[in-house]
Amino acid sequence: MRTAAPNLIEEVSTAQAELAAVLTGVDERMLHDDPLLQLTGAIERAAVLLDSWRVRLAGEVGARSRRELGEDRLSAKKGCRNAVELLARITLAAERTLTxxxxxxxxxxxxxxxxxxxxPAAFPEAAAALRSGILGYDSALAIIDTLAPIRARVGDLNLERAEHALVAAATGPTIESPLPFSADEVRGQARVWEQVLDPDGTVPAEEQAMAARGIGAGLTRDGLVHRKMALLPEIDAKFETLLNAYLNPRSKPTFTDPDPDAPKDPRATAQARHDVFASLIDGASRSADVPRIGGAAPTVLVSVRQADLTARCGSGFIEGCDAALSMRAVEQLACTGGTQTVLIGDDGRLVSLSTSDRVFNAAQRRAITLRDGGCIIPGCTIPAAWSEIHHVIAHRDGGKTEVCNGVLLCWLHHRTIETSGWRILMIDGVPHVKPPPWLRGGRSDAETPWRRATKSRPQLADLLERHPVLVE
Known part of the structure; x- marks a missing residue:
C-alpha cells in the first residue's frame, strides 16, 4: 500500500500539470457537437475520480479531528477549531461543501x-463504487443522506438491500434501465426506498414537528433579545433561501461593484444573517398588506427625552422591551420612521402632541427607489424594498425631508454610517459615496474621488455606455 510520501504528491502535481497542458489552447466554442459532448463526459469521469479522493481525504481529516481526541486532534494541532475550518484553509471550499x-x-x-x-464502512457498496470511480459524489450523497437517518428504524439488512439497488442503479446498466441513473434520479429512487422501508416514519415525524413548531418570546440579556425558534423544514428552507440569496457574493451583478477595492464583508455569518433578517422585517412592515393596529401601520414606539436627543447622549426605550437603546439606534429609527414631540408637564400632565414629521412619504420613497435601486453602499446587495431612507444632511442639522436629501441604505449601513467611515454627498441631487480610509489602498482623501452610487439598472446601463471601464 502506497503512502502519501513526497514522490506521490509530486506525481499528483505532475498529473495535474499534464492535464492542464492537454487542455491548454482548447476552445470549447470551436468543438463540433459530438466532440463537445465526448469531452464533457471525459472531464466528468475524471472529476468523479477526483471527487472520490476529496471525500476520502475529508473523511480521514475528520476522523483525525474527532472531538474526543482532545488536544491531539489534527485540527487542534494545526490551530483550527475543527476539521471543517482546517479543510477550508487548505481547499478554500465552502463550509457546507466540506461538511x-x-x-x-x-x-x-x-x-x-x-x-x-x-x-466495514457503514455503506460498503457505496464506498467500493465511490473508491473505484464509478459512483459519482452527488449520487453517493443522495444515497447516504436518505438512508442513514432510517437505519435505526429499518435495520441493517433492509438498508443493505436498498443500498445495493441504489448503487446498481447509479452505476448501471440494470434490468430497469440501460443507462445509469442521474444523481437526481438516484435521490428520487432513494426516497421511494425510504417510503417502502419506513412507511410510517414521515407522518409521525411531521405530526410531532407541527406540534413543536413555534417562536418563543424574547428574553433580554446583555443588550440582546434572545428567542428560540423551531421552524418547519419547508418554512426554514424558504427563510434560508432568502438569506443565501442576499449573502452569496455570486448573486451580485458584476456591474454593481466595479471597484476592485470593494469592501470585504467583515461580519460573522450569524451577524450577516441577522442583518438580512432586519432588512426583511423592514420590507415586510412597509407592505400594504400588513394589518393595521389602531388605524395605523404597526409602529415601534421609542421614547426619549428631548434633552438627551438634543445632546445626543443618554438612552431611549422601546415600549414592551426591557433593553435600553443607544442614542445612535434612536437616531436611526427617528431618521427612517419619524418623530412626534410629546410635551409633558412637571406634574405629568400631557400638554401637547405634535404631528409626525421628518418622514419620507410613499411618493418620495418611490422616486428615491427608482434613482438608487437599493442600498447605495458599493458591494451591498440589499434591495430597495428592504432598505431605509437616510437623511444625508441630518434633520437636526437642518436637512430637509426631500428626495434630494434622502438615500437608500440597508439596516446595517444606516446603523453604522457615522462610524464605518463611509461618506455620502449629494452632487446636483445625485448620491455619491467615498470609501473609508481603510479601503482606499493608501490613497489620501484628496486622491480618492467621489463615486456616483446607484443600483438602478437603467442608470447603470447608461453609465456603462459612457464609462465601459466599469465592467472590467
Missing part, C-alpha cells in the same frame, strides 16, 4: 470497533 464531503467520507470509511478491530 457534506466529511459526512460522505465518514459513511464510506472503514470503521474501528472498540476492540480496535477494523469493521
Amino acid at each position: 457534506q464531503r466529511m459526512r460522505v467520507g465518514e459513511a464510506t470509511r472503514p470503521r474501528t470497533a472498540l476492540t480496535g478491530d477494523t469493521l
Whole structure:
C-alpha cells in the first residue's frame, strides 16, 4: 500500500500539470457537437475520480479531528477549531461543501470497533463504487443522506438491500434501465426506498414537528433579545433561501461593484444573517398588506427625552422591551420612521402632541427607489424594498425631508454610517459615496474621488455606455 510520501504528491502535481497542458489552447466554442459532448463526459469521469479522493481525504481529516481526541486532534494541532475550518484553509471550499464531503467520507470509511478491530464502512457498496470511480459524489450523497437517518428504524439488512439497488442503479446498466441513473434520479429512487422501508416514519415525524413548531418570546440579556425558534423544514428552507440569496457574493451583478477595492464583508455569518433578517422585517412592515393596529401601520414606539436627543447622549426605550437603546439606534429609527414631540408637564400632565414629521412619504420613497435601486453602499446587495431612507444632511442639522436629501441604505449601513467611515454627498441631487480610509489602498482623501452610487439598472446601463471601464 502506497503512502502519501513526497514522490506521490509530486506525481499528483505532475498529473495535474499534464492535464492542464492537454487542455491548454482548447476552445470549447470551436468543438463540433459530438466532440463537445465526448469531452464533457471525459472531464466528468475524471472529476468523479477526483471527487472520490476529496471525500476520502475529508473523511480521514475528520476522523483525525474527532472531538474526543482532545488536544491531539489534527485540527487542534494545526490551530483550527475543527476539521471543517482546517479543510477550508487548505481547499478554500465552502463550509457546507466540506461538511457534506466529511459526512460522505465518514459513511464510506472503514470503521474501528472498540476492540480496535477494523469493521466495514457503514455503506460498503457505496464506498467500493465511490473508491473505484464509478459512483459519482452527488449520487453517493443522495444515497447516504436518505438512508442513514432510517437505519435505526429499518435495520441493517433492509438498508443493505436498498443500498445495493441504489448503487446498481447509479452505476448501471440494470434490468430497469440501460443507462445509469442521474444523481437526481438516484435521490428520487432513494426516497421511494425510504417510503417502502419506513412507511410510517414521515407522518409521525411531521405530526410531532407541527406540534413543536413555534417562536418563543424574547428574553433580554446583555443588550440582546434572545428567542428560540423551531421552524418547519419547508418554512426554514424558504427563510434560508432568502438569506443565501442576499449573502452569496455570486448573486451580485458584476456591474454593481466595479471597484476592485470593494469592501470585504467583515461580519460573522450569524451577524450577516441577522442583518438580512432586519432588512426583511423592514420590507415586510412597509407592505400594504400588513394589518393595521389602531388605524395605523404597526409602529415601534421609542421614547426619549428631548434633552438627551438634543445632546445626543443618554438612552431611549422601546415600549414592551426591557433593553435600553443607544442614542445612535434612536437616531436611526427617528431618521427612517419619524418623530412626534410629546410635551409633558412637571406634574405629568400631557400638554401637547405634535404631528409626525421628518418622514419620507410613499411618493418620495418611490422616486428615491427608482434613482438608487437599493442600498447605495458599493458591494451591498440589499434591495430597495428592504432598505431605509437616510437623511444625508441630518434633520437636526437642518436637512430637509426631500428626495434630494434622502438615500437608500440597508439596516446595517444606516446603523453604522457615522462610524464605518463611509461618506455620502449629494452632487446636483445625485448620491455619491467615498470609501473609508481603510479601503482606499493608501490613497489620501484628496486622491480618492467621489463615486456616483446607484443600483438602478437603467442608470447603470447608461453609465456603462459612457464609462465601459466599469465592467472590467
